[in-house]
Amino acid sequence: MTIFDVIALLGGLALFLYGMTTMGNGLEKAASGKMESVLQRMTSSPLKGVLLGAGITALIQSSSGTTVIVIGLVNSGIMKFAQAVGVIMGANIGTTVTGQIIRLSDISSSNVFLQIMKPTTLAPIAAIVGIVLFMFFKSAKKRNIGQILLGFGVLFTGMQAMEVAVAPLRELPWFINLFSTLENPFLGVLAGAMVTAVIQSSSASVGILQALTVTGAITWGSAIPIILGQNIGTTATGLIASVGASRAAKRVAISHLYFNIIGTALFMAVLYGWKALFGLPFWDDVMNMGDIANFHTIFNVVTTLVFIPFNKVLVKLSEWTVREKPGDVHPELEPVVLDERLYGSPAVAIAQARKAVEQMADLGHMNQQDAITLMISNNEEGIRLAQQREEVIDKLDVSITNYLVHMNDLDLSEYEGREVTTLLTFVTEFERIGDYAINVVERSGEVYDKGVTFTAQAIEELKVLNAAVGEVFALTIGAFTQDDLEEAGRVEPLEETIDLICETLRERHIMRLKRGECNIDAGIIFLEVLTNYERISDHCSNVAARLISIEGEALDPHALRRSLHAGDVPRYNELALYYREKYHTLLSAAAPDDEPDPAPLLSAAPAAAEAE
DSSP: OOHHHHHHHHHHHHHHHHHHHHHHHHHEEEETTTOOOOOOOHHHHHHHHHHHHHHHHHTTTTTHHHHHHHHHHHHHHSSSHHHHHHHHHHHHHTHHHHHHHHGGGOOOOOOOHHHHHHHHHHHHHHHHHHHHHHHHOOOHHHHHHHHHHHHHHHHHHHHHHHHHHGGGGGGOOOHHHHHHHTHHEEEEEHHHHHHHHOOOOOOHHHHHHHHHHGGTTOBHHHHHHHHHHHHHHHHHHHHHHHHHOOOOHHHHHHHHHHHHHHHHHHHHHHHHHHHHHHHOTTSBOOOOHHHHHHHHHHHHHHHHHHHHGOOOHHHHHHHHOOOOOOOOOOOOOOOOOOOGGGGGGGGOOOHHHHHHHHHHHHHHHHHHHHHHHHHSSSOOOHHHHHHEEEEHHHHHHHHHHHHHHHTTOOOOHHHHHHHHHHHHHHHHHHHHHHHHHHHHHHHHHHHHHOOOOOHHHHHHHHHHHHHHHHHHHHHHHHHHTTTTTHHHHHHHHHHHHHHHHHHHHHHHHHHHHHHHHHHHHHHHHHHHHHHHHHHHHHHHHHHHHHHHEEEEEEEEHHHHHHHHHTEEEEHHHHHHHHHHHHHHHHHHTTOOOOOOOHHHHHHHHOOOHHHO
């Protein structure tokens, strides 16, 4: 074997790996991220997890890739560790598909159809069709199909190059002796594990072994331990990916390692025990590509079937190895983890970023809801908790923004690109809402530091305003989390009502000042609360404007308001009147009995209704 054969072998391996990656990426794009979303939802039982893991790995052509995706999902809290175990088992089955495809090279028949199915014919055809679809069509669907076919063609071109490069090895005695040495089960397992760990793909290492069958030196006795070792070596990718991840994610990686080590030990015990007792007549026979593919498949299917009933044992073993350390962090203060491992699946990464934005909104809502209660009750612990929530909001603001900005460098679909841009806008809106909410909370400390007291009427008015702002905030969060446009359409009528409430409360405050019922310090804080709450409702309106669209184009708040008053959004006038009447009643209950109409601004009909 000359240096040129070595170069040809390495070049063939490069083409093989590139083709496998290209085909997997094309399949993943064609699925538009749906398979990862299915992973996180449909793993309620170990059997479902196995089937999903096998199917997804067959598509992306990499058990290591599936493992990394699962580690990312578990690390981000999208998937539970117990759900992940079945997927990991299934991934081992799915990765055998590559070997079964490669075995097509063994087809030998004069039948025209079978000749076309041989990779020597099919690979060039696939590459030609693929390049035409990829280069000359603008449709994303056709380009994805083209990428899949191109990957298929390149994969088999690389495989054929490896076969040609290793063919001279059949003449070398040292090569024959090498595989005789690898009949030692421990050396064979070690060799298979090391090669697979280095190239980080069991499919590729099995493909190399299949290519070596042309030398005639690959016997059952030498290949079996290598194949078993390859299954152990493929866990290296997951172990590396779990570094720095959560304990649950580390358990996923270690469960994959345990699964393959225990499966290998059981298979070796049965095979070598049977061989010692009864003998195996085929042990010294030469293997072909199909034999290697079949044994690889049988090992993974049988091991998985054996383990399914004992999946909880695997879970316990992994939990015992990576033990939990109890922490003292309040559950609501644990920020959503944004794992860069999910970048390989943009749809899931976006969903996780969305979950983090939802957490920002929820924390801001908690602070807003607690603000007035904290102002009228001396609760230092409550104020500290609110400040901790704001710290988490600020951390999420930075982490989500960085996460989404980096996503712009990925190969995103048009829809995914829009989602990233929209989420960046929502991050800004909810961060500002959080700032205004904590401003109100911090006025609570000022109330006690300065000994400020509010009149009973002012307190009741602030409670009404707090309820209205809490309602518009809840509507906004619901519209955002559920993509509910009807809910979003309720935001603007209530936001305008809040503006009227604030205007009414300012007028009432001025009347109290004139009557000498309110001091200056209390008045300043009262007006600051009104301003901050007005701004919270304004930003809620901004979020609603992004959610409501006309012909796919997002509306800015001013355009939304014009659209509402023009009657473009159903039930606007009805909702505006409903909210005005609701809060007119509440404010009237908080007013002195001698006021004829304590909230005249809320008594008026909405502007749009007046125009009709």
